[in-house]
Amino acid sequence: MQRRKLGQGFEVSALSLGCMGYGMSRDIPDRPQMLELLRKAVALGMDFFDTAEVYGPWTNEEMVADAFAGMRHQVKIATKFGWDIDQDTGEHRGGVNSKPHQIRRAVEGSLKRLRTDYIDLLYQHRVDREVPMEDVAGVVKDLITEGKVLHFGLSEAGPESIRLAHAIQPVTALQSEYSLWTLEPETGVVPTLEELGIGFVPFSPLGKGFLTGTIDTRTSFSSRDFRGQIPRFTPEAREINQALVDLLRAVAARHGATPAQVALAWLLAQKPWIVPLFGTRRLDRFVENIGSLTLALSSDDLQEIRAGAMAMKIEGARYPDAMLRLSGL
Secondary structure (H helix, E strand, C coil): CCEEECHHHCEEECCEEECCCCCCCCCCCCHHHHHHHHHHHHHCCCCEEECCCCCCCCHHHHHHHHHCCCCHHHCEEEEEECEEECCCCCCEEEEECCCHHHHHHHHHHHHHHHCCCCEEEEEECCCCCCCCHHHHHHHHHHHHHCCCEEEEEEECCCHHHHHHHHHHCCEEEEECECECCECHHHCCHHHHHHHHCCEECCECCCHHHHHHCCCCCCCCCCCCCHHHHCHHHCHHHHHHHHHHHHHHHHHHHHHCCCHHHHHHHHHHCCCCCECCEECCCCHHHHHHHHHHHHCCCCHHHHHHHHHHHHHCCCCCCCCCHHHHCCCCC
């Protein structure tokens, strides 16, 4: 698999697999299949995997540890702190918490659950406006000095927060939503990352599945599917936003590709230090997505896709209002 460098020389596979949808409870029925998918991803050349203490909480990190038992040296694991989780009980109390003591306890918990003595990339999951960013970066700097963390990352942080953190401890990567239907990072975040030499790990590069072309107005979401709460996924919004999928389909048809592959290839073409982070529970989808690495979009293709996307007004917010307020973008 192709490789790319994020900030601080951190080299990883050109695509990353998000494990959020795996092991979010202890009785997940397809746990063996999820473990096998993670191991198969390594066999196919991927080495960059993403989890977080809040996924469960805690059960997802445990599953990642089970998947990579005996092969820790072959993978690079990113995890996150920053939500207000009781470090004794695992209760998610809501809101954020990046107080220094909370960070240290969260990291010790992650190390134990991941069954490792170091974390390759540690993200602050969301900016905590009650804790100065300099203090957050200072704690991570100490953890790096202690060898418990190798690289520092931020998630959904804006330019000001990125600069404040980077001045204390060089930031390796920012993880934020970025795709053809979420272009907002291009305004301030992407130029800041380029200036400071920080890599970008965009999550939801396929628009939470919408850009794959497998969702339309007839699609129904279960009560457990968070997309049912997102304004961008109302039937009315999906009908309007279908025009973007139609554009991807038209380009894909010329290349014998799929809309998902075009969407990922477009994102990969934007900057050499972008490593898209996708999630899937199916091996066939995983293979389809990594096929984007061999899809060569021409300059005309890229121009057509951007012009078409810019001409469209995407209907609906990417998150409910309460969640958007926690974003630093």
